[in-house]
Amino acid sequence: MRENRVLTVRPRRPTDPQVDLRLYTIAHRAIQRGAHDLAELAGRLRAEETVLTERRAKALDRFVELFVSDIRHHHRYEDEIGFPVVRASALGAVDLEPLTVDHDRLDPILAALCAATAGLRTEPTDTLARKALAVESVRLRDLLDEHITEEERDIFPAISRYVSVEDFDRWERAVTKAYPKRRLWFTASWWAAVTPEDDTVAWSKTPVSFRLALRLCRGRYERLHGTLFG
Numbered sequence: 001m002r003e004n005r006v007l008t009v010r011p012r013r014p015t016d017p018q019v020d021l022r023l024y025t026i027a028h029r030a031i032q033r034g035a036h037d038l039a040e041l042a043g044r045l046r047a048e049e050t051v052l053t054e055r056r057a058k059a060l061d062r063f064v065e066l067f068v069s070d071i072r073h074h075h076r077y078e079d080e081i082g083f084p085v086v087r088a089s090a091l092g093a094v095d096l097e098p099l100t101v102d103h104d105r106l107d108p109i110l111a112a113l114c115a116a117t118a119g120l121r122t123e124p125t126d127t128l129a130r131k132a133l134a135v136e137s138v139r140l141r142d143l144l145d146e147h148i149t150e151e152e153r154d155i156f157p158a159i160s161r162y163v164s165v166e167d168f169d170r171w172e173r174a175v176t177k178a179y180p181k182r183r184l185w186f187t188a189s190w191w192a193a194v195t196p197e198d199d200t201v202a203w204s205k206t207p208v209s210f211r212l213a214l215r216l217c218r219g220r221y222e223r224l225h226g227t228l229f230g
Contacts, residue, residue, distance in 0.1 A: 008088075009085055009088045009089045009163075009164070009167045010164050010166065010167065011088075011089040011090075011091070011162055011163070011164060012089065012161070012162055012163055012164040012165075016164060016165070017165055018160045018165075019159055019160060019163055019164075019165050019168040019169075020165075020202070020205070021156055021159065021160070022202035022205075023172060023176075023202050023205050023206070024156075024172070025152070026191050026194060026195050026202060027074055027191065028148045028151075028152065029194040030070075030190050030191050030193070030194045031070070031071060031074065031144060031148070032141075032144060032145060032148060033193070033194055034067045034190070035137070035140050035141040035144045035145075036141055037229055038063075038064070038067070038113075038137045038140070038141070039134075039137040039138050039140070039141040041060075041228070041229060042130070042133045042134040042137040042138075043134055043138075045130050045133065045134070046130045046131055046133070046134040052120065052124040052125075052130075053124065054124060055227060056124075056227060056228060057117075057120045057121045057124040058121055059224055059227040059228040060117050060120060060121070060228055061117040061118055061120065061121040062224060063224060063225075063228050064113055064114060064117040065114065065117075066183060066186045066187075068110045068113060068114055069183060070183070070186075070187055070190070071106070071110060071144075072110065073175075073178070073179065074175070075103045075106070077171070077174060077175045077178065078099075078103070079100060079103060081170075081171050081174050081175075082171045082175075083096045083099070083100065085163060085167050085168070085170075085171050086155065086158060086159055086162065086163060089162040089163045089164070089167060090158055090161075090162040090163075091162075093158070093162070094154075094155065094158045094162070096155070098150070099147065099150070099151055099155065102143065102146075102147040105143060106140070106143060106144075106147075109136050109139050109140050109143065110140070112132060112136040113133065113136045113137060113140065115132070116129045116130075116132040116133040116136060117129075117133065119132075120133065172205070173207075176206055176207050176210060177207055179210075181209065184209055184210060184213035184217075185213050185216075185217030185220050185221060186221055186224075187210070187213075188206075188210045188211070188213040188214040188217070188218075188221075189213075189214055189217065189218045189220075189221030189222070190221065191206075191210075192214055192218070
């Protein structure tokens, strides 16, 4: 169980503007799409409906490594900054424990996925690794869908009601600026893939490094994605 961290905040007043949750929602949609795509591919691999070449096995291992790292990053900053901000702003009126418990439940699933894809990179025909990938990817997809649905249903309204724009922006900046630069080529393009084309406001809130990575590295992401899912 995580310690309930207390932060100094200025709760939103009734007449204050509400926070912009679009970038947060985009991160959720990227995570969900990745989980659904992975579960579908894993099912085909287990049923031997899709050929897993050495090149594709390498792409699978790389995708899962990056995907898992982004999920862990997202949840770490919810646990360490975001949820404490919500808790302090709402003065205890919001129960966040079920969501932090979900984060703990995800950890062994993510570890099992990484182990399965590492095994397939070494031996693409390993039936046990394929089975593990299929089972764990479905568990991940279902738990993430449940978790994100509950978070957006229960916590998003609380954020809108209690959290000030200043405190939320501090949280959001901490999340985006802390992304390792070596992974931005993946994260920026991954998020862009689920962002509505006309939503320039949400994307403008990301650091310049995100937008630069998208401009320079989108082709790299598309090659990885195409090798794996195309």
